[in-house]
Every structure is written in structure tokens, then in C-alpha cells.
Amino acid sequence: MALLEVEGLTARYGKLQVLHGIDLSVDEGEKVTLLGPNGAGKTSLLCALSRTVVCGGKVSFDGRSLGRRDASSVARLGIGHVPAGRGTFVDLTVLENLRLGQLGRARSTAGNRQGDLDLVFATFPILADFRERMAGQLSGGQQQMLAIGRALLGRPRVLLLDEPSLGLAPLVVRDLFVSLARLQSEWGLSLLLAEQNARLALDLADRAYVLAGGRVVLSGPTAAISSADLHAAYFAGHPAPSASRNEIASEASRD
Amino acid sequence: MTEFVQQLLGGFATGSVYALLALSLSVIYSGTGILNFAQGAMAVVSAFICLTLATDGWSLWLAIPVVIALSAIMGAVVERILVKPVEGQPPLALFTVTAALLLGIGGLVSIIWDNEQHAFASPFGSEAVHLGPIVLTAQQLGSTGVAVVVMVAVAVFFRYTDLGLCMRAVAINAPSAVLLGIRPGILIAAGWALAAGVGAVAGIMAAPTLSVSSNMMDGPLLLALAAAALGGFGSRVGAVMGGLTIGVLDALTGRYIPGLSGDLSIMLPFAVIWVVLMVRPLGVFGQASAVRA
Numbered sequence: 001m002a003l004l005e006v007e008g009l010t011a012r013y014g015k016l017q018v019l020h021g022i023d024l025s026v027d028e029g030e031k032v033t034l035l036g037p038n039g040a041g042k043t044s045l046l047c048a049l050s051r052t053v054v055c056g057g058k059v060s061f062d063g064r065s066l067g068r069r070d071a072s073s074v075a076r077l078g079i080g081h082v083p084a085g086r087g088t089f090v091d092l093t094v095l096e097n098l099r100l101g102q103l104g105r106a107r108s109t110a111g112n113r114q115g116d117l118d119l120v121f122a123t124f125p126i127l128a129d130f131r132e133r134m135a136g137q138l139s140g141g142q143q144q145m146l147a148i149g150r151a152l153l154g155r156p157r158v159l160l161l162d163e164p165s166l167g168l169a170p171l172v173v174r175d176l177f178v179s180l181a182r183l184q185s186e187w188g189l190s191l192l193l194a195e196q197n198a199r200l201a202l203d204l205a206d207r208a209y210v211l212a213g214g215r216v217v218l219s220g221p222t223a224a225i226s227s228a229d230l231h232a233a234y235f236a237g238h239p240a241p242s243a244s245r246n247e248i249a250s251e252a253s254r255d
Numbered sequence: 256m257t258e259f260v261q262q263l264l265g266g267f268a269t270g271s272v273y274a275l276l277a278l279s280l281s282v283i284y285s286g287t288g289i290l291n292f293a294q295g296a297m298a299v300v301s302a303f304i305c306l307t308l309a310t311d312g313w314s315l316w317l318a319i320p321v322v323i324a325l326s327a328i329m330g331a332v333v334e335r336i337l338v339k340p341v342e343g344q345p346p347l348a349l350f351t352v353t354a355a356l357l358l359g360i361g362g363l364v365s366i367i368w369d370n371e372q373h374a375f376a377s378p379f380g381s382e383a384v385h386l387g388p389i390v391l392t393a394q395q396l397g398s399t400g401v402a403v404v405v406m407v408a409v410a411v412f413f414r415y416t417d418l419g420l421c422m423r424a425v426a427i428n429a430p431s432a433v434l435l436g437i438r439p440g441i442l443i444a445a446g447w448a449l450a451a452g453v454g455a456v457a458g459i460m461a462a463p464t465l466s467v468s469s470n471m472m473d474g475p476l477l478l479a480l481a482a483a484a485l486g487g488f489g490s491r492v493g494a495v496m497g498g499l500t501i502g503v504l505d506a507l508t509g510r511y512i513p514g515l516s517g518d519l520s521i522m523l524p525f526a527v528i529w530v531v532l533m534v535r536p537l538g539v540f541g542q543a544s545a546v547r548a
Contacts, residue, residue, distance in 0.1 A: 050434060052430065052433070052434070071433045071434065072433045072436050072437060072438050072439070073436075075433070075434055075435060075436035076436040080434075081434045082434075083430070083431070083434065087428060087430065087431035087434070088428075088431070089423075089424050089427045089428055089431065089432075090427065090428075091423075091427050091542075092420075092423065092424065092427065096420060096424075099417075099420060100420060100421065100424050100432070100435055100437070101435055103417055103420070103421060103435070103437065104432075104435035104436025104437045105436060150435065151434075151435070154435060154436055
């Protein structure tokens with residue numbers, strides 16, 4: 001049985017419905033990515049899972065339904081959510097931000113907390129160097145690492161990551177994804193990643209769901225998804241601009 | 256010159272009461288975005304309870320901590336029962352609730368106690384203290400000292416305790432705090448409890464000078480609002496600096512500007528608020544909303 005089991009998930013902002021019945025699952029130890037164009041519903045899906053948007057449908061975590069739990073109680077259950085745009089506490093120091101990640105957690109000993117903090121500093125060494133600096137003074141990439149580190153300290157079983165590459169330079173994104181690859185083994189968690197950078201996300205993840213218009217239009221192991229499949233899913237109904245089918249097929253090997 | 260220093264120190268003494276009240280306002284404001292116009296009225300209740308206990312024979316040094324603790328509990332209860340239901344509503348609804356609280360508490364005080372003025376003996380005694388040529392009452396020195404201790408305690412609470420850290424986080428970015436598993440509801444109630452406790456100290460420290468009555472804190476609340484505007488709503492440092500400044504300004508303008516002593520001195524807080532809005536609306540220490548995506 002999957003760690004996270006989602007059936008018929010819907011979500012709305014006021015009267016606007018943005019998710020129209022999503023089925024999805026994440027197994028223990030898996031890395032799953034959500035892809036799709038802007039407005040497809042990737043962020044809404046993650047928000048529906050963390051209960052920060054009005055939603056319906058069935059979500060089971062570790063065999064138990066989430067029911068009508070509110071957002072902070074879902075977080076304490078073990079679903080960590082790093083929102084798009086980082087959400088760091090800009091007027092607090094790096095260390096204070098990290099400490100807050102630990103305070104929300106249900107049970108932990110002082111020894112565990114120090115050990116976890118050391119592990120975060122090992123995963124993201126730059127945070128150790130800047131521990132007394134105000135979070136608002138860090139660069140975008142550093143704030144992203146801080147937001148992830150802060151969520152990790154809650155020891156989630158599933159980490160929901162919303163567009164970590166947003167607004168970051170390509171080199172920074174590449175380094176970030178190297179860290180993400182190690183997260184699952186270092187922290188023993190499953191990953192659900194929403195990303196615009198399809199190539200890096202497909203390289204990282206085991207399985208992918210492609211969303212468009214609030215629905216899943218493609219899903220399966222990442223190894224079996226080609227550029228052509230992606231293109232068809234993203235731009236359903238809009239033909240490829242001037243690229244021949246042969247060119248798309250040769251891109252499918254993804255160097 | 257002596258006169259000037261005398262007025263200055265007297266101004267600090269009264270200013271410390273405004274600073275405490277402004278601190279209460281800023282704690283609630285930064286946690287919830289609500290300006291609690293009933294903060295003064297809540298302090299009046301605390302002063303009356305203290306008066307009743309003292310009249311019943313309690314030692315003031317026992318009564319005061321008990322009243323502070325009781326006030327903190329009442330603050331949390333008020334928040335849970337009256338304020339929580341209007342969470343997330345537009346500002347007009349929030350303002351209406353605190354205005355209703357202000358009127359309601361005033362009425363309650365009239366019923367439970369009365370509309371008279373009651374003398375309140377200073378817990379510091381009635382001697383005068385001579386510091387060279389300057390003469391201050393024990394009440395002035397004592398109340399300033401207590402106020403400073405409370406301000407330092409609040410600063411330590413926010414800087415070094417986990418609960419204080421959580422409250423600061425919720426004030427900066429509540430949605431992020433929720434995603435970390437922090438329960439904002441409890442923290443907001445704690446903020447009201449802290450504000451009510453600090454307000455209780457303000458009321459009790461002001462009681463010997465102002466006499467205890469149902470409208471004793473009306474003037475101080477106005478000055479505290481001016482102080483918070485000057486210092487920046489939501490800034491604790493600003494509230495304290497603003498309170499002390501307003502206290503000193505009040506003393507100096509009352510003494511040195513002819514015609515502005517007595518009842519007309521109430522012009523001062525309005526003038527200060529007006530100037531702040533014209534020159535720097537955020538206040539000296541205020542910051543634009545720090546919630547960044």
C-alpha cells in the first residue's frame with residue numbers, strides 16, 4: 001500500500017475549480033515528479049495535499065484518511081510542504097528559521113534535534129556558514145536551501161517541493177538538484193516534486209505525473225517518458241513549431 | 256536647567272506607562288493585525304481588581320503578581336471567545352469587536368464596581384527621593400523601574416524562548432508557520448495573554464497617580480496610540496521608544512508651551528499622529544509588511 005494515496009482530488013479557489021479529480025500515489029522511498037504547463041494545477045495539487053486550499057476527494061496517508069484535519073495538523077502528521085517562493089521568515093536568522101522547523105514537530109529529544117541540525121548543515125553547508133545571518137539577506141538559491149532544510153527538520157515522511165528552481169540561475173539549480181538526489185537516502189523520505197524544469201525533474205524522479213488543465217494527462221516511470229510524449233501532453237492540440245518528428249524522436253534519448 | 260531635567264525625568268516616568276501600553280498594542284497588532292482599542296479598558300479592570308484585593312487586606316506585593324496572572328488568563332479568554340470568531344474578517348469587523356469590547360468592559364466596570372474615583376496607595380510608599388537638586392517621588396522611581404523590568408522581560412521572552420520565536424514567526428509569515436506544524440491559534444491567544452499582563456502592569460503602575468476609575472486609562476490609551484504610531488505599529492522597540500518620547504514631550508510641552516497645560520495637552524498626541532502620518536507613516540521603527548513570497 002502506498003504511503004500517500006490520492007483519489008478524485010479536487011481543489012478550488014473561491015468558485016473557480018482548478019483540480020478536477022486527480023488520482024495519484026507515492027510509495028515509501030519514491031521520488032515522484034509533477035510536470036505540466038503554468039496553470040495546470042501543480043501548485044494547487046500540493047496545496048490540496050497540505051490542506052492549504054479548499055479541496056475535496058480522498059487522501060490517505062500511511063493508510064489513514066486525512067479527513068478534515070487542518071493544515072498544521074497535516075504538517076505534524078509527517079507531510080512537509082516547501083511552498084513556491086520559499087516562504088522563509090525573512091526577519092529571522094537562518095538558525096532561527098531552522099529551529100522553527102523543529103518546533104512544529106510532535107516528539108523529539110534534544111539529542112535528535114542537534115543531530116538533525118548537523119545533518120542539515122552537512123546537506124547544505126552554506127547554511128552553516130550563514131547561520132546568524134537574516135534570512136532575507138540570503139540569495140534566492142540559499143533561501144531555497146533554507147526552506148528545504150527547515151522542512152526537513154520536521155522529519156517529514158513525504159516532502160512536497162513546489163518549483164524549487166523558480167527564479168534561480170541554471171548553475172544554482174543544477175547544484176540544488178544534486179542535493180535533492182541525496183535527500184531521499186540521507187533523510188529517509190519520499191519526495192513529490194512539482195517542477196517546470198522538466199529535464200532535471202525527469203532525471204531525478206522515478207515516476208512522473210503530467211498535469212494539464214487540472215487533470216492527469218500522462219503518468220508512468222520517468223524512463224519511459226519521451227520528449228514527444230511530454231510535448232503532446234503540454235501542448236495538446238497545438239502542433240510543434242517547425243520541428244520535424246525525427247528531431248523530436250532523437251531528442252528522446254535526453255543527453 | 257534643574258527644572259528641565261526634573262521635567263525630563265518626570266516625563267520618563269509617565270512615559271514608561273505609555274510605553275507599556277503601547278507595547279501591549281504592538282504585540283497584538285504584530286500577531287493579528289488588530290488594533291486593540293480596548294487595551295486601556297482591560298488595564299482598568301486589572302487596576303480595579305488590584306484595588307479590591309488591597310482593600311480586602313491583601314499585601315500589594317502579593318496582589319500585583321496575582322492580578323497580572325489573572326489578567327493574562329482573561330486576555331486569552333477574551334481572544335478565544337470574542338476575537339477568534341472574527342478571524343480573517345475585514346478590518347472593519349475587527350475594529351467593531353474591539354470597540355464593542357471597550358464599551359462592554361466600561362459598562363461591566365460600572366456595574367461590578369462604580370463610576371467613582373478611588374484613591375490607590377502607591378506600593379512604593381509616599382516618600383520623596385532626592386537625587387542632588389532633583390526631587391522625584393518613590394512612586395515615580397518605582398513605577399519606572401518596574402516598567403523597565405517588564406520591558407526587558409518581554410524582550411528576553413521574544414528573543415530567547417521558543418514560544419516567543421513562534422510568535423515572531425507567525426507575525427512575519429503565518430502561512431509558512433502553519434506549514435511547519437505550528438498552531439497559530441494558540442500563539443495568538445498567548446499574544447493576547449501577554450498583552451493583557453503587560454497592560455495590567457501599566458494600569459497598576461498608573462493607578463496611584465491617576466486614581467482608579469472606569470475612565471482612568473482613556474488619556475493614556477490615546478497617548479499609547481500616538482506612541483505606537485510614532486514608533487511604528489508592530490515594532491516592540493518602536494512602542495517603547497515612542498512611549499518614552501511621548502511622555503517626555505507631554506511633560507515638556509505642558510510646562511514650557513503656554514496654554515497647553517491642563518486639558519489642552521490632549522492636543523499633543525493628535526499633533527504627533529498627524530506629523531507621523533505626514534512625514535513617515537510607517538513610524539520610526541516600522542517596516543512595510545515583511546511577508547514575502
